[in-house]
Amino acid sequence: MNPQALEIVWLSLKVAVACVAISLPPGVLCGWLLARSSFRGKVLLDGILHLPLVLPPVVTGYLLLMLLGQRGPVGMLLEQVGIQVAFDWKGAVLASAVVAFPLLLRSVRSSIENVDPRLESAARTLGAGRIRAFSTVTLRMALPGVFVGGLLSFARSLGEFGATITFVSNIPGQTRTLPLAIYTFINQPGGDRAALGLVLLSIALSLAALAASEVLTRRVRRG
Amino acid sequence: MADFLQVRAIKHLGPFTLDVDIRCPYLVTALFGPSGAGKSTLLGMVAGLMDPDEGEIVIGDRVVFSSARKIRVPPEARGIGCVFQDGLLFPHLSVLQNLHYGYDLLSPGDRRLDPEDVIDLLDLGPRLAHRPRQLSGGERQRVALGRALLRSPDLLTLDEPLAALDPGLKNRILPYLRSIRDTLGLPMLCVSHSVGDILQLTGQVVILSDGKCVTQGDFFDVAHHETVVPLLGDYGFENVLQVQVSSNDPDAGLTRVAYEDQVIKVPLCDRPVGDRLFIGIRANDIILSRTEPEGLSLRNALQGRVGEVRRAGAVSMVSVDVGKRLLVEVTPEAVVELGLKEGERVFCLVKTHSIRIGPSVAPDRT
Known part of the structure; x- marks a missing residue:
């Protein structure tokens, strides 16, 4: 593998892993909220969280740019504390996390819904506090669903194009992930070979992720 | 006699209102009532899984809920062992892990029972490595019972512990419940709709109907109550x-048993003399x-x-x-x-x- 391809794969993996890592905690929290609690505005929250699933990714990217870009309201706040996400690999992470979030959420939510809530009550009567009862019973039993959600999020991040290119552009070494690199090579005269190499790499990565998730899920099911 | 449990509670659930004032001075109290009478609601409130709108719950001498005094002890701190109707064993844990769930959460000084003893008492030794789905109905109930006991509770609540079991299995669980009563002296509140089953454990009953406590006391004193009779159903009281087996007579097809100072002839059963x-x-x-x-x-x-x-x-x-x-x-x-x-x-x-x-x-x- 040439150094350039290596850099692209490394960046893509870094972005995808970071995407899963930052999505999991809010994903589990929101999944639990939507599955187990009722509150005012639940339908609205559900709708907002699912929006990236139905919006064109370019629109999501543009909204992120307006919010978090250097002149966006949140972006200016972040800049004051020295964080810049636009046109940076962290921005690519954010873009794919937002786009992939509904996939993770749906999987986590339905796996939590499948756990009998009375099991958590049983754990409480046995002396477990709220958080322990949730983590040792509900979350533990929902783990296969959480893994599947994580895999979906990882895969979506590897494939993310529209939101990323709109939000953080196509900067080599910073935001040029696999799909953006393939797109770039295809548009270059004589870039077909390089593009094909990346396409094959992309397929291999996806298959590896699938296999890893399958192994993990089986291990969890066996306990 | 001090009460093991006192519940004075009002709870509105949609159109249903539970309004009870119950005292349980006896070691084992049975809670009877038709479905929808509020039995499970009552157990839920005692366990702390649901709060009364108004009232007070006292376990032993400890106030675990009081609306007037703004006391609300969370379920994990109430010291109640609950045996749920369908067991509610943790499906992802082995029998041994299920039994240890509550036990492991206790500080060593609060552990009043030894897991080995409970496993022996309930005959669970050969099943420890199994998952709940691999167990029979009776075994599942025994694990649920053991899990609740190992939490070293001050009060054991049982929600229809025998309902899901066929008669043969009931006859195997009841002795365990009796030995818990007799050897551990643990107060129990037991929901049941079967009079025959529960009278093998206790004669003290609380009768709920439509959210109200109709009557409470010795079953023989309340059995004639007009709300109790329908509860007995087609089977009747x-x-x-x-009794004690005095002789078996296979030729006559009967077994003689002694009851007080009289003899009763019952269908031939292969129980040893003296049993x-x-x-x-x-x-x-x-x-x-x-x-x-x-x-x-x-x-x-x-x-x-x-x-x-x-x-x-x-x-x-x-x-x-x-x-x-x-x-x-x-x-x-x-x-x-x-x-x-x-x-x-x-x-x-x-x-x-x-x-x-x-x-x-x-x-x-x-």
């Missing part, structure tokens, strides 16, 4: 007697006679004196003192014709084959 067991006789399977019968195929005539006679709906319930109390269901007309009054001598006639053989009194370790 069953007297549960503790103590329960038998069940339904109140409407007993015929009353003023004279000792002759020339009848009936095998059993228990002598006794009439205690109370009470009208319960379309029938009369006569309690007869045959050493202990036996409830007999007769028509109100018979009460008049036989002149059944308190203190009168009567014979209770029972066909051998209408007697149900119950479980042994001592825990059955087969």
Whole structure:
């Protein structure tokens, strides 16, 4: 593998892993909220969280740019504390996390819904506090669903194009992930070979992720 | 006597209102009532899984809920062992891990029971590595019981622990419950809809109907209550007697058992002589006679004196003192014709084959 391809794969993996890592905690929290609690505005929250699933990714990217870009309201706040996400690999992470979030959420939510809530009550009567009862019973039993959600999020991040290119552009070494690199090579005269190499790499990565998730899920099911 | 449990609570759930004031001074209290009476709501409030809108719950001498004093002890700190109707075992854990769930959360000083002892008591040794889905219904209930016991509770609540079990399994669980009562002295609140089952554990009942406590006390005192009679269902009221096998007679097809100082002939059962067991006789399977019968195929005539006679709906319930109390269901007309009054001598006639053989009194370790 040439150094350039290596850099692209490394960046893509870094972005995808970071995407899963930052999505999991809010994903589990929101999944639990939507599955187990009722509150005012639940339908609205559900709708907002699912929006990236139905919006064109370019629109999501543009909204992120307006919010978090250097002149966006949140972006200016972040800049004051020295964080810049636009046109940076962290921005690519954010873009794919937002786009992939509904996939993770749906999987986590339905796996939590499948756990009998009375099991958590049983754990409480046995002396477990709220958080322990949730983590040792509900979350533990929902783990296969959480893994599947994580895999979906990882895969979506590897494939993310529209939101990323709109939000953080196509900067080599910073935001040029696999799909953006393939797109770039295809548009270059004589870039077909390089593009094909990346396409094959992309397929291999996806298959590896699938296999890893399958192994993990089986291990969890066996306990 | 100090109460093991006091519940004074009002709870509105949609159109349903639970409004009860209950005291349980006896070690084991049975909670009866038709479905929808509020039994599970009551247990949920005692366990802390649901709060009364108003009221006070005291376990032993500890106030665990008081709306007036703004006390609300969370379920994990109430020290209650709950056995749920369908067990609610953790499916992702082994039997051993299920048993240890509550035990491991206790500080060592609070552990009053040894897991080994509970595993022995409930005969769970061979099943420890299994998952709940690999167990039979009776085994699952025993694990649920063990898990609740190992949490070292101050009170054990059981929600229809026998409902899901067939009669053979019931007869295997009941001895365990009795040995918990007798060897551990643990207060229990047990929801049941089967009178025959629960009387093998306790005679103290609280009767709920439509969110209200209709009556509470000794079952024989409340059995004639108009709200209690329908609860007995088609099966009717069953007297549960503790007897001892005195001889087996395979040729005659019967077993003789001693009850107080009388002999009862029951269907042949392969229990050893000296074995103590329960038998069940339904109140409407007993015929009353003023004279000792002759020339009848009936095998059993228990002598006794009439205690109370009470009208319960379309029938009369006569309690007869045959050493202990036996409830007999007769028509109100018979009460008049036989002149059944308190203190009168009567014979209770029972066909051998209408007697149900119950479980042994001592825990059955087969």
